[in-house]
Amino acid sequence: METLKVRIGNKLVIGEPGHIVVQTMCNTHTYDVDATVEQCKAMAAAGAELIRITVPGMKDVPCIREIKERLRSDGIDTPLVADIHFSSETAMAVAGIVEKVRINPGNFHPDHEVARARFQELLGICKQHGTAIRIGLNHGSLGKYITELYGNTPLAMAKAAMEWLQMCIDNDFLQVVVSLKSSNTVVMVEAYQILHSLMEESGVLFPMHLGVTEAGNGDSGRIKSCVGIATLLEEGIGNTIRVSLTEDPVAEIPVARYLAERYSGREITMPASRERVILDAACSYGPDLLMRRRDSLSLNTGLGAEFDRYLEDEIMQASRRRFYKPEYIACPGCGRTMYNLQDAFEKVKARTSHLKGMVIAVMGCIVNGPGEMADADWGYVGEGNGKVSIYKKNVPVLRHIPEDDAPDKLLELIESQQ
Numbered sequence: 001m002e003t004l005k006v007r008i009g010n011k012l013v014i015g016e017p018g019h020i021v022v023q024t025m026c027n028t029h030t031y032d033v034d035a036t037v038e039q040c041k042a043m044a045a046a047g048a049e050l051i052r053i054t055v056p057g058m059k060d061v062p063c064i065r066e067i068k069e070r071l072r073s074d075g076i077d078t079p080l081v082a083d084i085h086f087s088s089e090t091a092m093a094v095a096g097i098v099e100k101v102r103i104n105p106g107n108f109h110p111d112h113e114v115a116r117a118r119f120q121e122l123l124g125i126c127k128q129h130g131t132a133i134r135i136g137l138n139h140g141s142l143g144k145y146i147t148e149l150y151g152n153t154p155l156a157m158a159k160a161a162m163e164w165l166q167m168c169i170d171n172d173f174l175q176v177v178v179s180l181k182s183s184n185t186v187v188m189v190e191a192y193q194i195l196h197s198l199m200e201e202s203g204v205l206f207p208m209h210l211g212v213t214e215a216g217n218g219d220s221g222r223i224k225s226c227v228g229i230a231t232l233l234e235e236g237i238g239n240t241i242r243v244s245l246t247e248d249p250v251a252e253i254p255v256a257r258y259l260a261e262r263y264s265g266r267e268i269t270m271p272a273s274r275e276r277v278i279l280d281a282a283c284s285y286g287p288d289l290l291m292r293r294r295d296s297l298s299l300n301t302g303l304g305a306e307f308d309r310y311l312e313d314e315i316m317q318a319s320r321r322r323f324y325k326p327e328y329i330a331c332p333g334c335g336r337t338m339y340n341l342q343d344a345f346e347k348v349k350a351r352t353s354h355l356k357g358m359v360i361a362v363m364g365c366i367v368n369g370p371g372e373m374a375d376a377d378w379g380y381v382g383e384g385n386g387k388v389s390i391y392k393k394n395v396p397v398l399r400h401i402p403e404d405d406a407p408d409k410l411l412e413l414i415e416s417q418q
């Protein structure tokens with residue numbers, strides 16, 4: 001079945017056969033217009049075809065307008081996506097400014113019926129301005145109404161998406177892209193596969209935005225992203241991708257370009273390098289491991305036996321077949337981030353690297369972080385003002401800990417409860 005084509009601004013189309021659109025997201029504060037404009041320019045120069053910027057509330061709306069105006073006057077025409085959580089009012093205010101609005105229906109409004117009414121209103125505004133929408137659901141932040149029906153499952157994610165997509169169809173609004181992200185590669189793949197089947201059954205196939213959310217950083221983040229995204233692209237599912245890394249977002253682009261080139265049959269432009277070896281191996285073997293078409297892995301990359309065993313362990317863990325270290329969930333950070341996330345993540349890893357199999361989340365903000373760390377045994381969340389909260393599962397157990405003490409406090413708490 002043919003995928004719908006969604007126009008983002010004047011030039012970009014998501015859903016074109018043979019074109020996987022590469023996108024990323026700023027991690028600057030949106031109110032810091034200078035820093036955000038600079039980061040957008042760096043992203044565009046690196047090859048980002050679409051750039052997302054968080055718009056936390058109404059006070060940030062003039063900032064995103066200014067960011068767009070400055071980029072356009074400097075000759076950068078990369079379309080912008082406003083990322084909205086918790087504020088339907090803000091979604092409606094930016095819909096006339098940016099080329100695309102991302103909403104998370106799970107937190108569009110706490111009351112489901114009000115959320116539906118507001119979403120319908122948003123569709124009208126987007127239609128008027130030619131603005132596209134992404135319905136972006138995350139495993140950790142499904143609405144209560146849907147988890148009561150289906151649990152916190154891939155099926156629940158797909159069913160929730162179908163409800164909002166059906167509203168778009170009913171309102172004759174088809175400029176829609178959909179995503180169902182999870183930090184768990186198996187959950188993420190299954191959710192997209194179910195949604196793809198449900199959309200085919202319904203007769204309307206919206207383009208899909210793929211990503212493994214909160215994938216972490218370094219080799220692990222790259223491998224986890226490749227395993228999840230490659231499994232779907234191999235099946236012909238996915239039209240735009242974001243590789244989420246807890247790093248400078250410009251570093252995401254080469255990985256995303258590699259995936260886009262590899263799975264659209266284009267020549268891969270990434271030069272031979274350690275990173276290329278890692279991505280090649282993750283994409284060549286991860287999908288078969290994740291889909292249980294193979295059970296083991298024996299690599300010979302030419303970079304030494306120690307590296308080969310390390311890479312095998314990483315790919316096995318990313319495919320969720322064997323855990324050799326803790327499973328880290330770390331958000332990439334965005335304009336809501338309340339502390340030095342990259343630094344905090346490294347400190348937490350240094351204290352907890354011996355806790356094999358434990359799931360530890362390091363999240364950038366107290367507003368969205370706790371809701372997004374679905375599978376975590378422990379959560380480490382930036383509060384702002386130099387303070388951190390520690391969560392056990394989804395329950396806060398220590399609040400307002402000074403950042404310098406928090407990694408030790410986390411380890412003390414974990415050890416006291418083992």
Ligand code: SF4
Pocket residue numbers: 331332333334335336337338363364365366367368369372
């Ligand atoms: S959890 Fe991280 S990526 Fe998500 S809104 Fe908060 S800071 Fe941004």
